[in-house]
Amino acid sequence: MNATTLPASLAPEFCAGIQYYGPSWPGFAEQATEPAIAADAKAIASASSTAAAYQTLLAADALRYLTLQICGAKASGHPGGFASSAEAYAALVMLGHTNIVTEVGHHAPGFYSAMFLDRSLEAMDIHTVQQLRDRFREKHGLLGHLSGAIPGLLAPAGPLGQGQHFAMAGALLHPGTLFPVTIGDGGMGEPYILNSMMHFNTAYPKVTNFLPVLIWNGYSQEHHSMCTTWSNAEMTAYWKGHGFQNVFLVDAKNFDDQDQVGAYVDSSAFSFDRRLAFAAAVLQAADSAARSALGGKRTVMILKQLKGAGVHKVGAKAHNLYPADTLDAEHIIAGLQRRALSPEAWRIVRDNFSRAGGGPAAKTSVTEHVLDIVPLPELPIRAFEPGDKQVPATAFGALVVALGQSDPYFVVTNADGNEASAMANINVALKIRHPVDDPLYHQEPNGQVYEPLNEDACAGLAAGMALFGARSVWLSYESFAINGWPIVQTVTQAMAELRRKTPSFICMFTAGALEQGRNGWTHQRPEIENYFAAQMRNGNLYPLFPCDANQIQVAYDWALNTYNKGIAIIASKSPLPVYTTLEQARVGIERGAITLYESATGSKTVVFAVTGDMVLLPVFEAKDKLEAAGHKVRIVSAANPRRLYRPTDVAWDTVSEPDNTFMDDDRFNALFDADVLIGVSGGPSGPLEPIMLRTRAARRDVMAWKRGETTASPGEIMAFNGLTGEAMAARAEALLG
Numbered sequence: 001m002n003a004t005t006l007p008a009s010l011a012p013e014f015c016a017g018i019q020y021y022g023p024s025w026p027g028f029a030e031q032a033t034e035p036a037i038a039a040d041a042k043a044i045a046s047a048s049s050t051a052a053a054y055q056t057l058l059a060a061d062a063l064r065y066l067t068l069q070i071c072g073a074k075a076s077g078h079p080g081g082f083a084s085s086a087e088a089y090a091a092l093v094m095l096g097h098t099n100i101v102t103e104v105g106h107h108a109p110g111f112y113s114a115m116f117l118d119r120s121l122e123a124m125d126i127h128t129v130q131q132l133r134d135r136f137r138e139k140h141g142l143l144g145h146l147s148g149a150i151p152g153l154l155a156p157a158g159p160l161g162q163g164q165h166f167a168m169a170g171a172l173l174h175p176g177t178l179f180p181v182t183i184g185d186g187g188m189g190e191p192y193i194l195n196s197m198m199h200f201n202t203a204y205p206k207v208t209n210f211l212p213v214l215i216w217n218g219y220s221q222e223h224h225s226m227c228t229t230w231s232n233a234e235m236t237a238y239w240k241g242h243g244f245q246n247v248f249l250v251d252a253k254n255f256d257d258q259d260q261v262g263a264y265v266d267s268s269a270f271s272f273d274r275r276l277a278f279a280a281a282v283l284q285a286a287d288s289a290a291r292s293a294l295g296g297k298r299t300v301m302i303l304k305q306l307k308g309a310g311v312h313k314v315g316a317k318a319h320n321l322y323p324a325d326t327l328d329a330e331h332i333i334a335g336l337q338r339r340a341l342s343p344e345a346w347r348i349v350r351d352n353f354s355r356a357g358g359g360p361a362a363k364t365s366v367t368e369h370v371l372d373i374v375p376l377p378e379l380p381i382r383a384f385e386p387g388d389k390q391v392p393a394t395a396f397g398a399l400v401v402a403l404g405q406s407d408p409y410f411v412v413t414n415a416d417g418n419e420a421s422a423m424a425n426i427n428v429a430l431k432i433r434h435p436v437d438d439p440l441y442h443q444e445p446n447g448q449v450y451e452p453l454n455e456d457a458c459a460g461l462a463a464g465m466a467l468f469g470a471r472s473v474w475l476s477y478e479s480f481a482i483n484g485w486p487i488v489q490t491v492t493q494a495m496a497e498l499r500r501k502t503p504s505f506i507c508m509f510t511a512g513a514l515e516q517g518r519n520g521w522t523h524q525r526p527e528i529e530n531y532f533a534a535q536m537r538n539g540n541l542y543p544l545f546p547c548d549a550n551q552i553q554v555a556y557d558w559a560l561n562t563y564n565k566g567i568a569i570i571a572s573k574s575p576l577p578v579y580t581t582l583e584q585a586r587v588g589i590e591r592g593a594i595t596l597y598e599s600a601t602g603s604k605t606v607v608f609a610v611t612g613d614m615v616l617l618p619v620f621e622a623k624d625k626l627e628a629a630g631h632k633v634r635i636v637s638a639a640n641p642r643r644l645y646r647p648t649d650v651a652w653d654t655v656s657e658p659d660n661t662f663m664d665d666d667r668f669n670a671l672f673d674a675d676v677l678i679g680v681s682g683g684p685s686g687p688l689e690p691i692m693l694r695t696r697a698a699r700r701d702v703m704a705w706k707r708g709e710t711t712a713s714p715g716e717i718m719a720f721n722g723l724t725g726e727a728m729a730a731r732a733e734a735l736l737g
Helices: 050-074 086-094 105-117 120-124 129-135 163-173 193-203 232-240 272-294 330-339 343-358 392-406 424-430 455-467 485-497 528-536 549-560 582-591 616-628 665-672 686-694 714-720 725-736
Strands: 179-184 210-216 246-251 299-304 411-414 472-477 505-510 541-544 566-570 594-598 605-611 632-637 676-681 700-703
Touching: 050 086, 050 105, 050 129, 050 272, 050 330, 050 343, 086 105, 086 179, 086 210, 086 272, 086 299, 086 343, 105 120, 105 129, 105 179, 105 343, 163 179, 163 193, 163 210, 163 455, 193 455, 210 232, 210 272, 232 246, 232 299, 246 272, 272 299, 392 424, 392 505, 392 549, 411 455, 455 472, 455 485, 455 505, 485 505, 485 528, 485 566, 505 549, 528 541, 528 566, 528 686, 541 549, 549 566, 549 582, 582 594, 594 616, 605 616, 605 665, 605 686, 605 725, 616 632, 616 725, 632 665, 665 686, 676 686, 676 725, 686 700, 700 725
Parallel strands: 179 210, 210 299, 246 299, 411 472, 472 505, 505 566, 541 566, 605 632, 605 676, 676 700
Antiparallel strands: 594 632
16 A cells, blocks of 8 residues: 555645545445444444444554654654554553553554544644644744643653553542553653552552553663563563453454564564554453453553554664654655545544544643632641641641541652651541451551552552642652652643642652661651742742741641642651741741741841741751850741742742732841841752842851761761851851851
């Protein structure tokens, strides 16, 4: 079947930009005169229909063609991985299951092609293939890896190992809706995909309406995948060993009539009859898998087919295009011509995709609408008296409990450490979700506290819930949080682009460096705070450093009333002095900083700008020494440093739900003007950057965390890092000259 060029007038208008057309396939008149999805239907009538299988194969090749052509248009992008998934993706769409997410950001051009075919991209003013080509990998267009901001797409995909979290969150929030998630064998273990699903399967045994779809093509990005030598039996056992009851595996090798060498074969090289038989098998397997998953069985579908099947190259060489891989290159032309469809075929595919699932995904996907959740309750905020000693983490936990008791969607995630973090009140009230009912450990099968020991799984489910419209909170040791933070970064960036409101993603990190001396440096790694600090400039990321038990309550209340943001609260689990009233605490969070103490008199002024709570202890010791020497001291808590930047420092105007509240110069100078300014942090220095950028104090310094060591007390670890009252006072005196 040789491809031909065709006058544009004979093709549907949306086809403008398609370079090659081919003749109709054998049997087209019998199998494709009418779309397999009827005009008033959301899916095909029967998965065993030959016409349905035929049109599934048409859709698969249409996806391959568009994927290769839009990548070739920019000599950039990744066609190979999606090409080997094309039959599976097409089958799911034909069955009406269009809430599809992926773990593979490299499948982006295929997903964009699907959103074009179902007309979702018309919301971006992309109506033709030419416009699809023009907008691929361009600003305000179709970025190189998936974004949930693209109409019809549910979630981002970039870093490997994240997509399953979105599928599980969707399944939890939308019973009865199937959430397929495509997973590549190259990234299957990065990080902990099966591990996180196994914990979810154990914790939520009745939530089976997510469907992993493994695209087992034998290759990763630049070499063979690590599971390339496994047999079908070994792969099946691997999934069953992680709690999946039904495994539907379709191996293209079983349909090969071209004597292809190796365990992985290219189905597009089969004779037409065998291609159709393969497509029929994939369609029926997808139907059986979907029914199984929706029917209460933990299910996986596996499509085993050579990477790059049906495009310009195969294997890892098909993964991405380079500058020489243009639409004028012979191998790209040949690949497109092999996949060229007739104008009539394009009409059929467009009709099927635009009807599947009830209409374009941009209108029907669950994430295209704000989730209906209960209004926020009035939180039982306690007014602790200044001068008292209270545990910030415990005060925070009480508010988490109140929210969980009023919001049935609400999920708390933690790696088995709430009690160790002085938040046992959360476990007592909301219960750890566990198949073993044991009141001694506050666990029961219907608990709201999700506790995998894997921080990636903790962060992943909480982030997925927030992105999909529900409230959640991830609680972690500051030192371990780095293992889960990448998905928070991904989701916060996604929230910055969303076209709808969603509750902000909130996390709270306890047991900071200063509290964990005897555990050694493994528990003293606050450098993640510099990660937060770097993200403040993104426009929608807020690290909060409440100074006491009053301010942490106010900080959580503030966070819960925001949208489309990422908010990390850092606080201690030790009894610490209360410095603020509730009203002062609110001012500190809203404005960014507040004075905790100021001397009445003094010859010269020393200001300590502080992020953190426990580190205030040596700061107040330094205050006593400096006052005794005749100086005036002001101690300022920088609780919300994002608000201390200048507006031009932050990309606040580029994000959804923009926040342009920044402290003005007069207020800033009233807080931080001094003869000497010393920024102090119990963690790294990054969060102090906005203060150091704006201060008018010519003599200034930073005293912050350096490294961990095993010590007997918080005071000793602070001394090891030079964070003592004596050292701070001495530094101030030296700067005063």
